Amino acid sequence: MNKLDNTFVEIARIIEEARNNAYRKVNEELILMYQRVGKFLSEKSKEANYGDGYIDSLSDYIQHQFTGIKGFNRRGLYRMKQFYETYVDNEKVSALLTQLSWTNHLLIMSGCKSNEEREFYMRLAIKERYSSRQLERQMESGYYERYMLSRSKLLPEPLQSEQNPFLDQYVVEFLDLPDVFHENDFRKALVRGMRNFILELGKDFTFVGEEYTIQVGGEDYRIDLLFFHRSLHCLVAMELKVGKFKPEYVSKMDFYLEGLDRQVKKADENPSVGLLLCATKNDEVVEYAMSRTLSPMMVAQYQLQLPDKDVLRKKLQELANLPEAGENWGMGEEQN
Numbered sequence: 001m002n003k004l005d006n007t008f009v010e011i012a013r014i015i016e017e018a019r020n021n022a023y024r025k026v027n028e029e030l031i032l033m034y035q036r037v038g039k040f041l042s043e044k045s046k047e048a049n050y051g052d053g054y055i056d057s058l059s060d061y062i063q064h065q066f067t068g069i070k071g072f073n074r075r076g077l078y079r080m081k082q083f084y085e086t087y088v089d090n091e092k093v094s095a096l097l098t099q100l101s102w103t104n105h106l107l108i109m110s111g112c113k114s115n116e117e118r119e120f121y122m123r124l125a126i127k128e129r130y131s132s133r134q135l136e137r138q139m140e141s142g143y144y145e146r147y148m149l150s151r152s153k154l155l156p157e158p159l160q161s162e163q164n165p166f167l168d169q170y171v172v173e174f175l176d177l178p179d180v181f182h183e184n185d186f187r188k189a190l191v192r193g194m195r196n197f198i199l200e201l202g203k204d205f206t207f208v209g210e211e212y213t214i215q216v217g218g219e220d221y222r223i224d225l226l227f228f229h230r231s232l233h234c235l236v237a238m239e240l241k242v243g244k245f246k247p248e249y250v251s252k253m254d255f256y257l258e259g260l261d262r263q264v265k266k267a268d269e270n271p272s273v274g275l276l277l278c279a280t281k282n283d284e285v286v287e288y289a290m291s292r293t294l295s296p297m298m299v300a301q302y303q304l305q306l307p308d309k310d311v312l313r314k315k316l317q318e319l320a321n322l323p324e325a326g327e328n329w330g331m332g333e334e335q336n
Contacts, residue, residue, distance in 0.1 A: 023166035028098040030174050031105070035097070038084030041077060070173045071102075075215045082109060090115060096122045101168035103132040103220075110219065111139050120144050129165050169211065169222070190279060191224050191240050193319040194312075198238070201307055204231045212237075214259040223256055231305055234270040235260050238277070245278040245285040253289040261291065273302055277316055284316040 044050050055074050062072045070076075086109060087093055096119075097105075104125050112118040121144065125135045191210070198205050205227045212226040225238040237256050241249060253274040260272040274289035286309045290299060 020164060020166070023164055023171065026171050026175060027101060027166040027168065030102060030171060031098045031100070034080045034102065035084055037077070038080035038082070039088075041081040042084050042088075045081070070213060071170055073215075079106065079109070086118075090119075093119050093122060096126060099126045101132065101165055102170040103168050104130070104135050104165070106220065107132060107136055107139065112144075117144050120147070125165070131165050132168070190242070190316070190319050194238065194240060194277065194316065195225050197315050197319075198225075198227065198307070204229050204305070205236070206230060208235070214256065214263055216255065216259040221256065221259065223260075226260075229273075229305070232270060232273075232302060233268075234302075235265060235272040236275060236306075237272060238275040241276070241278045243278065245287075249276055249278070250287065250289055257289060257291060270298070273306065275306075275312075277312065279316050279319075284313045286312045286316065 041055075044054070052074070055077050059073050059077060063069060066072075083105060087097060100108075100122060108118050108121050108125075112121060121135065121139060124130070124138065124143075128134070130138070195207065195210065199207060206229075208226040208228055210225055211222040214221050214223065223237045224240050227236040227238070228234070229236050237253070237260060239249070239253055239256070253276050257272045257274050265272060271291035271293055273291075276285075276287045276289060278285040288302075288306065288309075290302060294302070
């Protein structure tokens, strides 16, 4: 880099600061919108015609008016109502609400038992600029309880991340950003490559969605890719992990399939099937997960019509060895 290039760093800093300010502003508007919708629903709940039927009709209307918008299903609308009612009389945190992502708010609302605990994690997440994964890790470690027991100023465990806490998936979906915006890491590139490959295998696969959201037990879970297989007449969920295969991945896929069969599968459709792909530098693992309710005959039919594991493994190996992706590899640890 020559002497003139040293000044480029300052321009890059200006651009990065402007981007972060833009993300922060969009997040602020998104949280205020959820709050206003929650207030509307809270007030509407006092009327006789309010109920599940009203919420379902409202959800259908919104998704029809704003094609592709997410978060406005029944569960999402009830959460907006809960969000408003949780903080409506709490002036201490009113100024904090727009400084957190919606995903962090969902974690705090579902994981905290008191106003004091909610405020504690809100301030911690804002101060440390936590992503949702980092905040979840601190909550699962019982940091609030340890803090209260010690009665001292515990320092949070160092959690390093380059993720912008305001670049939340809800912000991305709210802005309806183009698909290329999502391709910000190696795993995303692998997911996109496998999506295209599976669609190229034949006309039986129909693409349903990427990072498809299901709600189980009051929590949001995102499936990397969701397809519908026309011949088998069933949903096919695909999860891709960067790192060594772990047995718990299969259990998690079974969990996803149960959620799909309960919430998404139609009455005349067959049980959903899962496709799990794990990519490392030296090995690729491909496994199918199927419902225990399937008869041996149905299992054989699924195996006959779904893509062969070796074909998928070779494609995964090809994608994992792309030259432009090589420097993005971790050291075999799962990145999702």
